[in-house]
Amino acid sequence: MRVRQVDEQRGLALCEDADGQRSSVEIALVDAVAVGDELLVHAGTAIARAASADEVGRGGERSESG
Amino acid sequence: MRYVDEFRDAELGRALAGEILGAVEPGRRYKLMEVCGGHTHSIYKYGIDDLLPGNVELVHGPGCPVCVIPMGRVDDGIAIAHQPGVIFTCFGDMLRIPGSDGSLQDAKAEGADVRMVYSPLDALRIAKANPDRDVVFFAIGFETTAPSTALTLKRAKAEGVRNFLVMSNHVTIVPPLRALLDSPDLRLDGFIGPGHVSTVVGARPFEFIPADYGKPIVVAGFEPLDVLQAVRMILAQLADGRCEVENQYTRVVRYDGNRRALAVLAEVFALRPHFEWRGMGFISQSGLKLSDAYADFDAELRYAFPACASPTRRHASAARCSKA
Numbered sequence: 588m589r590v591r592q593v594d595e596q597r598g599l600a601l602c603e604d605a606d607g608q609r610s611s612v613e614i615a616l617v618d619a620v621a622v623g624d625e626l627l628v629h630a631g632t633a634i635a636r637a638a639s640a641d642e643v644g645r646g647g648e649r650s651e652s653g
Numbered sequence: 654m655r656y657v658d659e660f661r662d663a664e665l666g667r668a669l670a671g672e673i674l675g676a677v678e679p680g681r682r683y684k685l686m687e688v689c690g691g692h693t694h695s696i697y698k699y700g701i702d703d704l705l706p707g708n709v710e711l712v713h714g715p716g717c718p719v720c721v722i723p724m725g726r727v728d729d730g731i732a733i734a735h736q737p738g739v740i741f742t743c744f745g746d747m748l749r750i751p752g753s754d755g756s757l758q759d760a761k762a763e764g765a766d767v768r769m770v771y772s773p774l775d776a777l778r779i780a781k782a783n784p785d786r787d788v789v790f791f792a793i794g795f796e797t798t799a800p801s802t803a804l805t806l807k808r809a810k811a812e813g814v815r816n817f818l819v820m821s822n823h824v825t826i827v828p829p830l831r832a833l834l835d836s837p838d839l840r841l842d843g844f845i846g847p848g849h850v851s852t853v854v855g856a857r858p859f860e861f862i863p864a865d866y867g868k869p870i871v872v873a874g875f876e877p878l879d880v881l882q883a884v885r886m887i888l889a890q891l892a893d894g895r896c897e898v899e900n901q902y903t904r905v906v907r908y909d910g911n912r913r914a915l916a917v918l919a920e921v922f923a924l925r926p927h928f929e930w931r932g933m934g935f936i937s938q939s940g941l942k943l944s945d946a947y948a949d950f951d952a953e954l955r956y957a958f959p960a961c962a963s964p965t966r967r968h969a970s971a972a973r974c975s976k977a
Contacts (some may be wrong), residue, residue: 602945611772613804627852627905630744630794631772632801634914635905648961 588612592626593639600633656884658802661699669881670704676888681710684840685887688830689847691875699877703736705884715829715933716847718794718822719746723929725961728823729754730791732958733820740783742776743791753961756767756790773805773819779975780817789818789952798850799823799941800914803921806947818952821942824928826850827858828939834866841869843887846872848902853918855910856900863896874902921947 588602591609598615613632614620626633675975686692693713696702702711702740715721728749734741735756741757748758748769757819761767767795770776773790780788802819808819826847833839846859851872862870883901887953890897900906921944928940 610708611774613801614805616800616911616917627849629849630798630801631774632804634800634911636848637904643955 588626588628590620590622660878673885674706677706679810680868682962683842685843686714686841687845688714688716692845695875695880700878708938721930724753728961729958731760733789733956734767736758738786740786740788741767742770748941769824773802777805777817780814787816791820795823795850797827803917806921806950818950820952823941824939828936832936844870845883846870848874851906853914854928856898856908859898867896871899871901872906
């Protein structure tokens, strides 16, 4: 899902799926997200942020391992 | 759409199918298991079977959390749903799963307040809106879904929401794989590893498959090119005489997983000594219960219910995915 808005204080992001449906997503388990990021979301919680091709090339340095 | 369209490219798919055809040894049969139900869905949705040579067979694994819920747990959930004042919440695909005497949907028809939710957070919202009633969330899923339940419990605890309860049916992926590999009747050449579970646990927990059983495993994504590339990578390992854990799903899976998610799981859950799987029987240390720190939120401790356990042979005939 693509991040459209971030509410850092509440640990939530407003995300949009491929069909344009928007929902609120928990982002406590992933590194700081920004508008435009793609998140892998399960049951309302982001469990990974998709790495860019450049990050994959570097071994996924900006990972959700914090 | 980014991360989707490029993995559905038909021309690349045909090229990969050609590479797969060139990688198989004539006369040899290959049996590969896709562990995750999401892969099974993709294989049928995109007709991936039809792109593979006739001597490459894909076998469906135990990775559909709804399919492996035993009837006894459904029966226990229904018993809680019928308790006075309870609002019972679950994912939509659980509603029609058969127990020994009906489903949660049947319980709803009989008057129980059973509600479908899209996430445990929805159940928490219902609890906040109904402070005079207990709201029970029937939690199912592998390590992919368990972090969402765990975060919701942390939120409930932090906000002092005492009428939110969880009946945990979360399971872990490694024990059933080990049970399958220990089966003397099983003949598999390799595994397509579960991509979404691996975003949480990483690829490292699957090292036992090549180390102890001499089989290759490739963690893969869910788009058609992901699955085809994983098959290609497994066949390459077999052709080279290699046997390793490889990660095809590098855009979201790190070798060591998501440490934040693993930390939350360790805080909120504890391993059960054993858990029953529909069609597979009891498997040691394969289920998650709430940890002592979250005992106040444990529906199994709050309510008396039958604690049903049904003979496995009954489950096999009842695991009707097409009815789910």
